[in-house]
Amino acid sequence: MTRDVFHKDCPARDVLGRLTGRWSLLVLTALMTEPRRYTELRTTVAGISDKSLAATLRSLQQDGLVHREIGTAQPPPVTYSVTELGRGATEALAPALAWLRANSAQIAGRSADDGTDHGAF
Amino acid sequence: MTRDVFHKDCPARDVLGRLTGRWSLLVLTALMTEPRRYTELRTTVAGISDKSLAATLRSLQQDGLVHREIGTAQPPPVTYSVTELGRGATEALAPALAWLRANSAQIAGRSADDGTDHGAF
DNA sequence: CAGCATCCTATTGGATACTG
DNA sequence: CAGTATCCAATAGGATGCTG
Numbered sequence A, B: 001m002t003r004d005v006f007h008k009d010c011p012a013r014d015v016l017g018r019l020t021g022r023w024s025l026l027v028l029t030a031l032m033t034e035p036r037r038y039t040e041l042r043t044t045v046a047g048i049s050d051k052s053l054a055a056t057l058r059s060l061q062q063d064g065l066v067h068r069e070i071g072t073a074q075p076p077p078v079t080y081s082v083t084e085l086g087r088g089a090t091e092a093l094a095p096a097l098a099w100l101r102a103n104s105a106q107i108a109g110r111s112a113d114d115g116t117d118h119g120a121f
Numbered sequence C: 001c002a003g004c005a006t007c008c009t010a011t012t013g014g015a016t017a018c019t020g
Numbered sequence D: 001c002a003g004t005a006t007c008c009a010a011t012a013g014g015a016t017g018c019t020g
Helices: A012-019 A024-032 A038-044 A050-062 A084-108 B012-019 B024-032 B038-044 B050-062 B084-108
Strands: A066-070 A078-082 B066-070 B078-082
Touching (some): A012 B084, A024 A038, A038 A078, A050 A066, A078 A084, A084 B012, A084 B084, B012 B024, B024 B038, B038 B050, B050 B066
Antiparallel strands (some): A066 A078
């Protein structure tokens, strides 16, 4: 006990580092329902920059969580989808996301409760 | 659909940002089984610095996920524990951690497979 | 359309030393 | 024991402009 991930040299630390990037969870979840094109993703994950989206996708792709496919049309459409591994990861992350949805409003209004009701936002 | 967390101004974004910090998941999980003292935590979460541990604890405490209690002995012992809210959060994160434990070795050996067998590390 | 290159700033986080 | 203070390096990430 208190081993593996708590150990300094556990490779899970690296993976954790990449998965806890600001955008990974959002991008993975956005890809869960259906494959998406680059521009589509940038719209869905509102607020992400080109640089961050590209970096996140590359990172997820290198970890084998996301698949990148280039079409033959002109200009070539690029479609991203989750791999089997990525699907497992996203499903493992789903409870965390659900918890966020349910509790973040309460947490956000903890140190700065200005009385404004954002609802889910 | 494609709302709430995908919206730019959703407060879940902030909470996500703090929860996806490099150490939050580890610290929360370390506190799940039993309350722990500061030094104990620093030992359990191997590799964390004083600065990062203190910052992580302050952040979690402000979000209401962790409780800080100061004893009366000399020098005053400080004990950290998860709150009810924190317990819910950690449980929601547990599947992600389990997935990490099960799959990170495979992922880590993806781009740099040197043949070394780290096992779970 | 799907990025990459460049520049820039802000934040993270480790090391070290110090304190009540 | 339980931190804080300071310094510094590395990284993340946004803005902008450009490309095949």
